[in-house]
Amino acid sequence: LAKTTQPISMDSYEGQEVNITCSHNNIATNDYITWYQQFPSQGPRFIIQGYKTKVTNEVASLFIPADRKSSTLSLPRVSLSDTAVYYCLVGDTPGGYNKLIFGAGTRLAVHP
Amino acid sequence: DVKVTQSSRYLVKRTGEKVFLECVQDMDHENMFWYRQDPGLGLRLIYFSYDVKMKEKGDIPEGYSVSREKKERFSLILESASTNQTSMYLCASSQQGAGYGYTFGSGTRLTVV
Numbered sequence: 229l230a231k232t233t234q235p236i237s238m239d240s241y242e243g244q245e246v247n248i249t250c251s252h253n254n255i256a257t258n259d260y261i262t263w264y265q266q267f268p269s270q271g272p273r274f275i276i277q278g279y280k281t282k283v284t285n286e287v288a289s290l291f292i293p294a295d296r297k298s299s300t301l302s303l304p305r306v307s308l309s310d311t312a313v314y315y316c317l318v319g320d321t322p323g324g325y326n327k328l329i330f331g332a333g334t335r336l337a338v339h340p
Numbered sequence: 341d342v343k344v345t346q347s348s349r350y351l352v353k354r355t356g357e358k359v360f361l362e363c364v365q366d367m368d369h370e371n372m373f374w375y376r377q378d379p380g381l382g383l384r385l386i387y388f389s390y391d392v393k394m395k396e397k398g399d400i401p402e403g404y405s406v407s408r409e410k411k412e413r414f415s416l417i418l419e420s421a422s423t424n425q426t427s428m429y430l431c432a433s434s435q436q437g438a439g440y441g442y443t444f445g446s447g448t449r450l451t452v453v
Contacts, residue, residue, distance in 0.1 A: 262441050271344075271430045271444030272383070315383075328442060329399075330375070330383035 232316045237335040246303045248334050250316030253297050261292060261299045262328070264315045272315060272330075276301070311338045343367075344445040346431050352451045359418040361448050363431030369443075370436040372414035374398075374406065376427040377447075383430065389414055390436070421452045 234250040252261065260279050264272035276283055278290040278299070289302040303310060313333040347362035365372065373388040375398075385398030387406040395406050403425060407415045414433075418425055428449050432442040 264442075269428075269447065269449070271432070271447050272442070274441040274443065277441055329385065332382050 231329075232318055232331050234314075234316050234331065234334045236332065237337070239337050239339065240306055241339050242307055243305050246306050246310075246336060246338075248301045248303075248314055248316070248336070249298060250301070251298045252316070252318045255296050255318050258319075260319045261290065261296075262317045262319065263288070263290065263301045264317065264330075266313045266315065266333070275314075306336075306338045308338050308340065310336065312336060344431055344433055344443050346429075346445040346448050348448050349446065350449050350451075352453060353418075353421050355422060355452055357418075357421045357452075359421045359450070359452075361416040361418075361429055361431075361450070363414045363416070363445055364412055365414075365431075365433040365443070366412065367433060367435075367443065368411065369433035370411070371434045372408065373432045373434075373442070374404075374414065374416045375430045375432065376400070377430060378427050386416065421450075423452050426450060426452045 232250050232252045240246045260277055262277040263275045265275050266272040276285055276288050276290045278292050280292050283290045291300040313335050315330050315333040317328045344365045353359050371390050374386040375383045377383045384400050386400055386404050387398050389395045389408045392411050405417045428447050430447045431445040434442045
């Protein structure tokens, strides 16, 4: 299983860009990198997924270097409502079952 | 909008009771998962299923069983509830194959007294 390491917590202010980096040194060739967001008392919500280079959607960007041993989630111009826990996951796909293992996540606090 | 629905948002049960947590998805996903989430421990995988009547143990299956009789429904069963099973339980589903994200339900907060 490819494990991930990400900061336990981060602080930011409204309007700033936030970058959360995740390391996954043992990522396998077939693994995708996925980020989830979780608010208190809710299930995690899918944010973005990528395999290599850069992926962008309406919520965030995901930067993945060529060696794929790390990835960076970028949240542009955060607001108070972006305060949440963010999980970086690397897909474990035995037989294509796409079983994901969650780490501790990064607790992002956005301040006024 | 696609959904994963968990039957109860909050549940209180007594020690020794048999508890059923139900999860239904409307996306025709092959894979379904049960996690529990506890403060300081994150999300831990209990069981998962990749097809009807198929199941695989996750990281913490002890004290739990599952049932998947229909593709859209995945049930978690606590055979004899104990206080250490007080937790937030999260169900998720995903499409078969690499590169697909999970869709989670809103969770069931179970308290065993």
